[in-house]
Amino acid sequence: MNSLVLLVSVVLTQAGGADELGPLLRRAHQGPTLAEVQRVIPQPASQLEAIALDTKRFGIERMRAVDLLGEIKAASAVPALDSLARTGDLASLKRHSLEALARIDVARAHAAAVAMLSATDVHVRAAAVTLLGAHPSAAGQRAMERLMATEADPVVKKAANRSQR
């Protein structure tokens, strides 16, 4: 958790212009496309990362920022996404971060997913199971088998069944 706090302060110091994106990201009905964001800030990775990490911002802004980081495959945001996937303060943010991470760095996403198989939120566990199913590996398979030996939640079981097809 301390590393996440440090990451936040570093990123917030580096990223200006994040305030301009806030209203766009919390827009009702539909979030902005990447093109809309880039019209405001052509290279938005650091600003999006700052928003994603800023716990004072609305969850909707952070989730959409994370989605966009995945879309632009922002390699610089991998440590932040990894931290958010593991220790993010919102269950939704953990799921979104895991999905975004998988678009940028599969190995890192894989490791985070294995760790998140023990998450308390069933949908985070299910997202981790889905990710491991989409990117199969021996380590992932072993972790899944350990989980499924004791997993009782139908949401996670369904995700596991789906990913094994």
Next chain:
Amino acid sequence: MPSPDAFNCGTNGQFCISCQAGMTCNAGICGASQNMMSGGNCQSGDLKLAEMTTANATSVVSMGQLQASASVQFAGQAAFETPTVGVCVPNDAVSLVVSPGVGMNSVVSWHLAGALGQKVDRSTATSWLTWSSPGVMVPKSPTLTVSPGHHELRFATTAQNGVINPSLGVRRGTRATMSKITINVVFVAGSGLSQNDVTTLFEGSAVFDQVLSQAGIEVTQVGAGSINDGSLTVINDSELTRLSQATIESLADAPMVDGAVNLYFLQEVRSADAAGTLLGQAMSVPGMPKAPAREGVVLSVDAHRAGGVIQSTAVWTTLAHELAHWLGLRHTSERTGTIHDLIDDTPQCLASRDTNRDGLIAENECLGFGSDNLMFWTYDFSNPHTQVTAGQAFVLSSALTVEPK
């Protein structure tokens, strides 16, 4: 204008001002009286809503199973349409909602008798969306009101021989200047709401009350319940039927209110298309109580958290906008500035105001042209838009689930 011959006419189909005994003059046409509460130009074989529903109340009537087999074009695309169903709308109808039932590929077309007397224009997606998708409600404005008498409804789907189970919601009685509505708050297991959150949740509900009060509507009763199925706390908007079919356990201290609008609190609602995470969504526009997948509003709880705390004003801003959709209001102007609602007194923001040419009419481009209206196509809950026009208030106070106070 009716010809002099039409006075005291006695034949079906002639213009009239009055008719012989046993017939009534409705919208200028003599017709056999179904009963005192039926429109005069109704036809034998019509579904007689006056007999199927309760006076001074809202009722939902099933129209039975209809098979879509006739080829038809919708916005240039092939579809299949059911036979026409005749419906006799009573004289005391305040509002009428047509729901094509479960299945987003079901669409509705209809012919309105009486004052409107026109078929829905379905030649383009834009013209069709303006009128009907995905459900239909009248009144749409103070000038496009429900007319009593004969109506014809047809339903279409993209599936040949597809079976549609449409329903009709009818509110009978009077529209009042002071009205009431009841709501149920429904918490889905896994939404992450703590006891503290629930306490905080209602602190910012003033914005919701303020919006409704502009239409003379007051929330007079709030029920509460929970859904103990964690699989439903993260769902796509294409799965809302599952939510509305889930068992709700009523809270002992605030039992669920029958027929009220349900406000569902989930961890996250995701759009099945590119829109991603949604702040909230009306389950139908307009909605219909007790109709599967159309009975309320859903809200993403995590989207409304900041600093670890549920942001109550933001929550109720989203709920106010989505509830207004559910009660029948459309956006004053849609995102491109080319589609607008049918209400005369709502400001329109035209595409010509898209000064930065990004294809969207933004809030700052529509200042003075509707961006401060509750139903502008987008809103920022950090700066809630709460303006409701008289025309919008008319529609809101006519909605199915609103009752005279």
